[in-house]
Amino acid sequence: MALILIHAAEQGLLYGIAALGVFITYRILNFPDLTVDGSFVTGAAIASSLLVTHGFDPFLVLVIAFAAGGVAGVITGLLNTRLGITDLLAGVLSMIMLYSINLRIMGRPNISLLRSNTVVRIVEREFHALGSVSVLVFITLVTLAVMFILVLFFKTEIGLVLRATGDNERMVIAQGVNTKRMKVAGLALSNGLVALSGALVAQYSGFADVGMGIGTIVTGLAAVIIGGSLIRSRKVVWMTTSVLIGSLIYRTAVMFALRYGYVIGFQASDLKLVTSLIVIVALVVPAFRERMARRVKTC
Numbered sequence: 001m002a003l004i005l006i007h008a009a010e011q012g013l014l015y016g017i018a019a020l021g022v023f024i025t026y027r028i029l030n031f032p033d034l035t036v037d038g039s040f041v042t043g044a045a046i047a048s049s050l051l052v053t054h055g056f057d058p059f060l061v062l063v064i065a066f067a068a069g070g071v072a073g074v075i076t077g078l079l080n081t082r083l084g085i086t087d088l089l090a091g092v093l094s095m096i097m098l099y100s101i102n103l104r105i106m107g108r109p110n111i112s113l114l115r116s117n118t119v120v121r122i123v124e125r126e127f128h129a130l131g132s133v134s135v136l137v138f139i140t141l142v143t144l145a146v147m148f149i150l151v152l153f154f155k156t157e158i159g160l161v162l163r164a165t166g167d168n169e170r171m172v173i174a175q176g177v178n179t180k181r182m183k184v185a186g187l188a189l190s191n192g193l194v195a196l197s198g199a200l201v202a203q204y205s206g207f208a209d210v211g212m213g214i215g216t217i218v219t220g221l222a223a224v225i226i227g228g229s230l231i232r233s234r235k236v237v238w239m240t241t242s243v244l245i246g247s248l249i250y251r252t253a254v255m256f257a258l259r260y261g262y263v264i265g266f267q268a269s270d271l272k273l274v275t276s277l278i279v280i281v282a283l284v285v286p287a288f289r290e291r292m293a294r295r296v297k298t299c
Contacts, residue, residue, distance in 0.1 A: 003132070004255055010136050012251035013143040014201050015219055016244040020150060021193035022220030023243045027228075028154075029166040029186045031080075034091035036194045036220060038098025039072040040213035043195030044202035045102045048111040051118065051203075058119040062199050069195020070188040072098060077184030102210055110209040118203035135204075142200070146193065147240045153189075154236045162186050163236075194220075215275060222279045223247035229286040253278055 018040060025033040043065035050056035050064065072094060079090035103109070120135055127134040153159045164172045165182040172179050194216065202208040227246025231238050257274045 004259060005252070006132060006136055008252040008255040009248060010139050010204065011201075011255075012248035013136075013139045013244065014197060014204055015251060016143055016197075016223065016247035017146055017200065018194045018197035018216055019220045019223035019243045019247045020146065020240060021190040021197070022217060023224050023240065024186055024190040024193070026221060026224055027166075027239065028163055029183060029190075031087050031166075031183065031187065032091065033073075033076060033187060033190065034088070034217055035072055035076045035094040035098070035187070035191055036216045037213045038095040038102065039069045039191040039194045040198040040201075040216040041102045041208075041210060042068050042072055042098055042105070043198030044208040044212060045105040045111075045198075045210070046195075047199035047202050048113055048116075048208035049105055049107070051113060051116040052111055058117060058122060058203060062119070062196055065199035066192045066196045069198075070192035072195070073187035073189070073191030074184055076191070077180075077187040081180035081183055099210065106208065106210065109211075110207060113203060113206045113208070118206070119200070120204050139200075139204075143244065146196070147244065150193075150240055151237050158185070215272060218275060218279055219247075219250065222250045222275070222282050225279070225282045225286070226250055229282070229289075250278060250282075 018036065022033075022036060025031045025036075046065045046068050047058075047061040050061045051058060056064075075097075076090050076094040079085045079093060080087050085093070119138075123134055123138040127138070130137060154163060161172065161177055162182050162185065165177070165179045165186070169179050172182070198213065201212070223243050223246035225246065226249050227242030227244070228239075230245060230249075231242035233239060233242070254271070254274055257278075258271065
C-alpha cells in the first residue's frame with residue numbers, strides 16, 4: 001500500500017507540472033489549448049533523443065525541453081493571433097504537426113532510456129540514504145520550485161497583465177496593451193511547462209513513446225477541476241496549490257482504480273476509460289453540489 005501511494009504521489013507531482021501548464025491556458029487565458037497533447041511528447045522526445053544519441057546532461061535536457069515546448073506554444077499562438085485561426089482549431093493543428101515532428105526527433109516510435117543516465121538514476125545514486133522516498137523528495141522539490149516561480153511570475157507586471165488578458169481582454173486593449181503578444185507568451189509558458197513535465201516523465205518511466213501524450217489535456221483539466229472544487233480562491237498561490245492537489249488526487253484515484261478495479265471488471269487496458277470516468281465525475285459533482293445548494297436556498 002505504501003509503495004502504491006509513493007508511486008501515485010510521484011506521478012501526481014510529475015503530471016502536476018503539466019497540469020500547471022493547462023491551468024495557465026484554461027483558467028488564466030480561457031484558451032482551450034490542445035497543443036499540450038503534442039508538446040508533452042515533444043519534451044519527452046527531445047530529452048530521450050539527447051540522452052541516448054548525444055549523451056547530454058540529464059538536467060540540461062530539461063531546460064532544452066522547456067524551450068522546445070515554448071516554441072510549440074508560440075506556433076499555436078501565432079496561428080490564432082496572426083492568422084485568425086480559432087483557438088481550438090489552432091491547438092488541434094499544432095498537435096497534429098507535432099506528432100510528425102516528434103517522430104522526426106525520435107527517429108522511431110519509441111526510445112528506451114534503460115541504459116541512459118537519467119535524473120532519477122542520479123538522485124537514487126546520490127541520495128540512496130533516503131531509500132525509496134529519494135525520488136519522491138526530488139520530484140516534490142522540483143514541482144514546488146516550478147510552482148513558486150510561477151506564483152512569483154504572476155505577481156510581476158507581465159504576469160498581472162496576462163491574468164487581466166484572460167479576465168477582460170477589452171479592458172486590457174483599452175490600456176494600450178498588445179493582448180496578442182500576451183496570448184502568445186501565455187501559450188509559450190504553458191507548453192514549456194508541459195514539455196518539461198514530459199521530459200521528467202520520460203526519465204522517470206525510462207522510455208519515450210510518440211503516443212504517450214494522448215490524454216494530457218484530459219488529465220490536466222481533471223487536476224484543475226478537482227483542485228478547484230476543493231480550494232476556491234482567486235489568489236494565485238492557492239490556485240496553483242489546488243492544481244497540484246488535484247493532480248495528486250487524480251493520480252491516486254487512477255492508481256487504485258487500476259490496482260483494485262478488477263473487482264468491478266476494470267483491466268490495465270482500460271486506463272483511458274478510467275481517466276475519462278474520473279474526469280466526468282470531477283465535472284458533474286461540483287455542478288450537482290451547486291444545484292443542490294440553490295435548491296436548499298429556494299426552499
